[in-house]
Amino acid sequence: MAVEETLVLVKPDGVARNLTGAILARIEAKGYSLVDIRLVQPDRSVLAAHYAEHEGKPFYEPLVEFMLSGPIVAIRVAGDRVIEGFRSLAGTTDPTTAAPGTIRGDFGRDWGLKVQQNLVHGSDSPESAARELALWFK
DSSP, X not given: OOEEEEEEEEOHHXXXXXXXXXXXXXXXXXXXXXXXXXXXXXXXXXXXXXXXXXXXXXXXXXXXXXXXXXXXXXXXXXXXXXXXXXXXXXXXXXXXXXXXXXXXXHHOOOOXXXXXXXXXEEOSSHHHHHHHHHHHOO
């Protein structure tokens, strides 16, 4: 198996709720390596590049505003099949339907807001991982 790298973001809601340590522990418990970790306050240009495929969609602006609302923990994670593995560990996008045992299933809530505050982001493909890692780890 080839070792992959992926980008994991602990979003502002995860940082504000003091869940970063619990999320990192779950990543490490799966046997993945934490290669680099940064606490960042991204500007709009980073988020515009990160979410470029969503520009023009109804949730785009609320999503960017949410991601600007507080610090984010950016993590470069490495491991066998880590892209697929972390997305499984994260759970489905909607925390109300995410399975127990996943990050979103155990810690996520639906706060009734315009945009899902779902704790984490994980790259969805090797191509996305390469693009996103270059953006967040300049």
